[in-house]
Amino acid sequence: MKALHIITGLGVGGAEQQLRLLLRHLPVPCDVVTLTNPGAVADGLRADGVRVTHLDMRGNRDLKALPRLTRLIRQGKYDLVHTHLYRACVYGRIAARLAGVGATVATEHSLGQAEIEGRPLTWGTRALYLRTERLGAATVAVSTTVAGRLRDWGVPAARIRVVPNGIDAERFRFDHADRVTTRARLGLPEDAFVVGGVGRLVPGKRFDVLIRAVAALPGARLLLAGDGPEASALRALAVRLGAVDRIRFLGECDAVNAPAGSGPPGIPALLCAMDTFVSTSREEAFGLAVVEALAAGLPVLHTTCPAIDDLPADRAPGARRVGSGLDELTAALRRLMDDGAPRLPPPPAVSHYDIARCAERLMDVYTHALATTPSTRRSRS
Secondary structure (H helix, E strand, O other): OOOOEOOOOOOOHHHHHHHHHHHHOOOOOOOEEOOOOOOOHHHHHOOOOOEEOOOOOOOOOOOOOOHHHHHHHHHHHHHHEEEEOOHHHHHHHHHHOOOOOEEEEEEEEEOOEEEEEEEOOHHHHHHHHHHHHOOOOEEEEHHHHOOOOEEEEOOOOHHHEEEOEEEEEEOOOOOHHHHHHHHHHHOOOOOOOEEEEEEOOOOOOOHHHHHHHHHHHOOOEEEEEOOOHHHHHHHHHHHHHHOHHHHHEEOOOOOOOOOOOOOOHHHHHHHHOOOOEEOOOOOOOOHHHHHHHHHHHOOOOEOOHHHHHHOEEEEEEOEEEEEHHHHHHHHHHHHHHHHHOOOOOOOOHHHHHHHHHHHHHHHHHHHHHHHHOOOOOOOOO
16 A cells, blocks of 8 residues: 655644654555645654655645646555645545545544634635545544534544544653753753643634733743744733743744754653643644643643543543633642642553554554545555
């Protein structure tokens, strides 16, 4: 089997980094096409030995990209096409069908109740998604929560497969030496209470609430890893609250490999430096950063996280769900600060989301897709 993965872009993001990690564990040869933005994750994939092609798509309505993508699929003689993120799913499914590849799988990474990939859902978005979804063999949901949203949208239940996101837990295991080194690198006192947040700086992540909560706790520090359109507004908020000297805006940080040199530490090292992790997102499709924080032994406060909410409570005893209000989050952080926020052993939820297990489940989906599309052109067994 030879597979092609098509993704909208390869900047640093959850879906993009998940693809890179997944390709390290899939037992089939895979190439990648990015429609736009061949960013840091594209560089990482190439370093891993994966062939990455940039389609140079100019926008959502760049229809000239469709024949280019179709030719690329046909010339590559792929048995299966796997698409990721909205634009890639729409164009990729059509191009795969035109190229004669019937075994097409799509992963839905970012579907919320009211947003998809951080953008408001519209009738047109949903209609186009559903029309092209029928061209594939299966749609993968990264959580049972997303599977339910797909069914509510109108995707037939028989076409939905749940394959959760995964992590390489060993990369996130707490290391005291990394804690000391990272704190020294960032100028953090060893006895400081350090709160962490990771994600794109967009309104739906509600990092403004996290900043306000930390600002209300004298002595607390915040490490915020991520970039996005809200970066300037969040920095201005920290200045207005008089907390800018206690908040570090780190920009994009790699969750797969810790970079060398003068750039920001990687996510594993940052988690070692933190005392607690907070996810204030309005809604999530999975909540990968929360699972990574649990793997590092951190107590976690989260507003919503399907990766945890979909499991029995005893699978993640270190994770506590808090309401969306500022006062509740501030009080919860104050209690952790007073108690010292001790490190915890990785909970069962971490092994449940092991990346190798997730890759095995995805291979089952690939087998199903190939078996149910007999007209698919097969280039190799």
